[in-house]
Amino acid sequence: MHVDDAIMSRRSVRRFLPTPVPRETLKHLLNVARQAPSGSNIQPWQIHVVTGEPLAALRNALEAAFDGEPGQHQAEYVYYPREWFEPYISRRRRCGYGLYETLGIQREERDKRLAQARRNYAFFDAPVAMILTLDRRLDTGSFMDCGMFLQSLMLAARGQGLHSCAQAAIAPYHRVIREQLTLDDSELVLCALALGHADPNAPENGFAPEREGLESFTRFYS
Template sequence: MPVTDTLSPPTATASVTDALHRRRSVRAFTDRPVDPAQLRDIFAAAQRAPSGGNLQPWQATVLTGAPWQAVQDAVATRIAMGREGYEPEYDIYPKGLTDPWESRRYGVGEALYASLGIPREDKPARLDQFRHNYRGFGAPVMLFLHCSRIMGPPQWSDMGMWLQSVMLLLVEHGLASCPQECWAMYGATVRRTLGLGDDQILFSGLAIGYADEGAAVNRWPVPRVELEDVIDWQGFGE
């Protein structure tokens, strides 16, 4: 059977395997504040993430309160402009995406809307849910991950390893998160609001907080494909 995500209680975890099973992209947070000292401990531990040549290319800006609200307000203004408001940093999905990847993307989107009870024909409700992305799903903390524009694909993979490390450590501390590449659609606005120079490129946001465990959007199963679909075993015998 495919592996699925289920939301677990916000208790400390004792193993990497446990953290991997508990972690999921949470799309409804409570307004409970997050202890900055706890976040500092998490980010300090995440510095052990590997990077080619030990470049450690990741840079992050972590916001709460008024600065976080300022980003939300700035991006809301761009969203109201429609497609003219887009300022993409990069293509989040490849152009001409084909199966099996397109089916996976379509399937998870439809499952998300189904968990919220939003049918395909209810365009206003779907648009509101789209906008909810840019409120961080109510998370009290938002991390924006960025790097120097001179960095290439290998360093972007390093940033991904750092981000995964942070997400697993958040689970260990009883916190939840949602990685959000969608912010790159309005990357220039985010960078301007954060005071980042044009030498930086925005990679992703990460909503951080305590999960609303009763929210249906946090409880629907997110399937993973079978190992046979992604692993080719060679030299191991029959």
């Protein structure tokens, strides 16, 4: 797959088929992604690949925390602004409303919206979940490095005909993840990546939020 096609066809898939992804394929993806750039080549990322019974246990623990401990979990870093402003709040709303509309969920149907949010913690039924962590002693630049690694991993997946969904939603549940996986105390839980074969019949997988035109974010100087 040409790199342009991989970029243009990448999207957040929110329902996967149960088809397993072979260990050798996962190793290939990570071997490709490790070529991602990082400041002074420090390569700050750590990745925890979870499949099979450990994945089932992690799902169960996350769903139990989501159901039974609302408001008791908080991420160790701030992802979104504390107060939203334009044009970002409008873009966020269009994305959220568009997804729910694709699923036939109305704005007032709070239970259905909550059920869809809960699917994050089942990794959207993906057969593979990857947990991305970072040494907490590092700083902002390493967050950018990890983002480039994550994008490289998602594009490598497209090259193998796979899809993915990056999930910052799991970050508040870092204590649950630590209980299930072998994470060093120094590791900051950044996000997850659900990975596998997209379910072609799932309406949510047809949702593609609009992108801004070049004129909205580009300045040419010549």
